[in-house]
Amino acid sequence: MARTNPSQGRLDLRSENELKDVLIHFVGPCALEDDDFPFELISDVAEIESWRKEINRPIYHIHKWWAQRLGTVFRAITLGALTPSGTDILSAFYRPVRLKDLTVFDPFMGSGTTIGEAAKLGVRAIGRDINPVAHFLVRNALAFHDREAVLQTFQDIERDVADQIRANYKTVLPDGSEADVLYYFWVKQVNCPACESEVDLFSSRVFAKHAYPSRYPDAKAVCPDCGEVNSVRYDANQTTCLSCKSEFNPLSGPAKGQKATCPSCHHSFAIAKTIRERNAPPAHRLYAKLVLTSDGKKVYAAANDEDRESFARAEKALEARTDPYPVVRIEPGYNTNQALGYNYRYWHEMFNARQLLCLSILAERIRAINEPVMRELFTCLFSGALEFNNLFTSYKGEGTGAVRHMFAHHILKPERVPLEANVWGTRKSSGSFMTMFEGRIRRALDYADDPFELRLQGAIGEKRKTEKVYGLSEPLGFDLAEDFSAFKKGKRIYLSCGDSSVTDIEEGSVDAIITDPPFFDNVHYSQLADFFHVWQRHILGETGTRVTNTTRSPDEVQNADVSAFTERLGSVWAECHRVLSDEGVLAFTYHHSRSEGWSSVLQALMEAGFGISAAFPIKAEMSVAMPKHQAKEPIDLDIVVVCRKRSALKKxxxxxxxxxxxxxxxxxxxxxxxxxxxxxxxxxxxxxxxxxxxxxxxxxxxxxxxxxxxxxxxxxxxxxxxxxxxxxxxxxxxxxxxxxxxxx
Known part of the structure; x- marks a missing residue:
């Protein structure tokens, strides 16, 4: 009997006897090859998931990865690939189906969506990825974790280091009382080539406003003369400073586009060129803070001498620590050259001294965790927090998560007005170690214990409500196999790190290959993943998948060169052809706006011995990504490409x-x-x-x-x-x- 709680939008399909529809292997066309596969209806559900992926599928979002695919889509693909033609996929989607004695392989594992969705359906799953960061995050997402042990470990860390870290984010209010600082606001500075004056790279003096400014017009602007924080309307082009009475335009600043104009001598100069010529990363000036008062109010204020002295104390404390952070050079590449152009030569230069101090305290404590699985999990949490605690982040403002993470643009883009968040955090923080434990680890544990699916209520065209449907899937959390032999002996999940064109998987042992291959575009995951890898290596040691200080590999498929991409992709498809059973299907999601992207995939498939039996559109993962909103003709769809061995297809x-x-x-x-x-x-x-x-x-x-x-x-x-x-x-x-x- 179904149990429902309308107030929570929850529907539970578990019965007292836990009845399940059990399906086993079949021979013949699969439901994924049917013309009436309900891709448009699955897309509607996937659309809802895509707006809050970290809440609707938290298990795949305990750490940053790029192009994290939608669980809704991959549940439907897995069901379609492993059920016979004619199966009602929408009905099966919301039934406790178990696909027993079947094996799925994902050679481009990424954030683990295929592996998790297959496991929820009772399928045995093999995942492999060439990038150590991807492998690391999926291991942590899908390994079994004792909830009580996780909570106790966090409490132990909090007891030992939280106050020490919080002490670096305290400020003195005008009445003499002490308060927590939520965020410090910094601005990059460049010396004018003509007069050597320090030029703040503000393009606007408005540094804080609401995410919906037309409804909430109040904003904060910093006075260019005295530095006082003023309340202004977000679109005001003139105001008078309440402190020094000078008039200024809040919407303007010395920086405009790629150039800046010196306020002292009015000389205009190219920003990037001037920074490159100085042969050092640009300096930063602390100008404001957001304070959390004892009664829970948030107050913006100008930075004062005590704030600067506090930062100086952090600098001295950092100097006194031994081996506090990884010292690894940033290698040239399409996705790193912009940072290198601003003279960031080492990964640690992307943080200020206070951030490095607090991160080093936290890293040292995590390294001391005795239990390996727990040490890895909290290293994963630490690594994820790095994305929100560096000088490449910025302020999103009120009414939303305050910290815009460093990879919002899919490149290492130097931020002219960076935000420094409180590393440990407060009850009203965003992007802190404490709040990410609650928002990522706890939420993922909850989902692993009791997975749910989303279901839309109401007719198309109406305002539709969403409910969570429980009782459909098996819990997540596994004793992971370390090799194919252990998997063959009965372990449910086998994850490995390496080149997917060479595996230890037995020939013909896989029933379906379901994946999302990389594109031959300019977002090179390995170049960006090194940001996390060097810190993971710093905490966990230089062993296993962390022997080298980079995740880059000459064997990775992702490549801007079309011929190299085609060759590498083809070699992976050839290995897939070897391990796939003769009756099995290869299904993958893909899109590309350029014709060579399609000819490359076609060539790689045909050379490997595959032909395409079906193809249909479905919702892609990007609904809120910055690159999508910046594109003139954004792609909101993926294509599900369904393939079989050419020997099994009629020409x-x-x-x-x-x-x-x-x-x-x-x-x-x-x-x-x-x-x-x-x-x-x-x-x-x-x-x-x-x-x-x-x-x-x-x-x-x-x-x-x-x-x-x-x-x-x-x-x-x-x-x-x-x-x-x-x-x-x-x-x-x-x-x-x-x-x-x-x-x-």
Whole structure:
């Protein structure tokens, strides 16, 4: 009998007997290959998850990783890949299904979404990733943790070091009382090349405002003459300082774009060039703070001499510590060159002295934890907190999480007005060690004990409520296998770190491969992951996956060079072909706005012996990511590409009507998404068209002819995109295509 608590939006499907639908291996087409697979309805649920992934799937968000995929999507893919054609996937999605005696492999494990979703369905799972940081976070997410031991360890750490760290975030109020500082506000400074005056790199004197300023217009601005913090309207272009009575424009500052103008001599200069010529990272000036008073109020104030003296004491304390932080050079790369351009040569230079002091105190205490599993878990928590406690973060303001983390732009972007958060934190902190324990570790433990799915209530087009449905999945938390032999003997989960083109997995032992491969784009995860890796290595030692001081590897698939990406991806697909059973499917999510992104995937699949049996769009992970909002034609969809060994697929002998096959399928998928109220960008339509094109081409007799036809179809592709994006469902290029396409 279902138990429900409407006030909490919770539905529990467990019965007294814990009845489950148990499905075992089958032979034949799978539900993921059905034309009516409910991708548009799954996308609606995934959309809800995507807005608060860390709350709706906290198990995969105990630590930063890039392109963290949606659990809703991968639950549906796993169900579809391992159930027979004709299965009602929506019904199965909300039933306690157990897919027994089946094995799933993810060769690009990332944050572990495939592994977790498979385990919740009773599937045995193998995960592998070449990056040590990814491997580390998934081990911590899916290993069994005793809740009482975790809570006790945190309390022990708090008892030993919390007060010592908090002491560095105290300030004296005008009435002489002491208060906690939530955040210190800093600004980068550059010496004017003409007169050597220190120039603050403010582009605006407004440093704090509400996330919804039109509704909450009050903001804070710092006076350029006396440094006092003034209350102003967020869009005011003139105000008078309450302290020194000088007039200033709160919306302007010395920095504008890539240049700055010296207030002393009015000389204009290029900021980055001037910093590079100084051969040292830019200096910072402390100018304001946000204080938490004893009665719980938050008060903005100008930084004073006591604040500067407090920082000086932290600098001296740091100098007295032995081996307080990792000293590792930042290597050149697309995602690190911007930081190197500002003369950040070492990873520790991305923190100020007070941050390094507090982090070193915390790291030393975590290193002293005796139990290895617990030591790793709290190192994972520490590593995650680094993202919010460095000089590449900024202030988001009131009405939202206050700290904008350092990877909001997917690059190491030097922040001109960085924010220093309280490392241990208070009850009203954001991004602190204490609050991240509550928000990440506790929340993940709760989810692991009692996983839930989201379900939408109400008709399409209405304002729909969301409920959490419990009782569908097995709990998470496993004794992890260290090699395939241990996995074969019965352990449920096997995680490894290394090149996925070479594994110890037995040939033909995997029932489905479900993954999300990297793109050949410019976000190189390993270059960014080194920021975390050097600290993990500093705490846990230089052993195992942490032998070297970088996560970069010549074997990683991610590569800006198309041919190198194709070769490396193809080698992983070839290993997948070896370990996959002859009846199994390979399913992966993918999107790309450039044609070479699709030809590369097509070539890699065909060379490895795969053909595409189905392809359909589904909600991608990005709903709030900064790069999406900055894109002119953002891609909000992924394509689920479903493949089988070419030996198991019937080859197509077309009569020349290629687009007559592609266009109706693409049009149907576009229409289904629009009927659910989803707005599609031109690039969303593009990936739907491209997926259907490579699906057809992958079934051809020869890879060379498939790639040649793909390369020669640019005009037809653009016409199809224009037709579908504009809402015209017919196929204007069909006749022309028939005359030029030979039988393949």
């Amino acid at each position: 197509h002998n077309w009569n020349g009507d290629l687009w007559g096959t592609i266009h109706p399928k693409a049009a149907s998928q576009v229409a289904r998404l629009r009927d659910c109220g989803r707005k599609l960008s031109r690039n969303d339509v593009r990936i739907i068209v491209m997926a259907q094109l490579i699906r057809q081409l992958s079934r051809s007799h020869a890879m060379e002819s498939a790639l040649s036809l793909l390369e020669g179809s640019n005009s037809e592709i653009e016409e199809a995109i224009h037709s579908l994006h504009s809402g015209n469902g017919n196929n204007p290029q069909e006749a022309r295509c028939e005359s030029r396409i030979d039988r393949i």
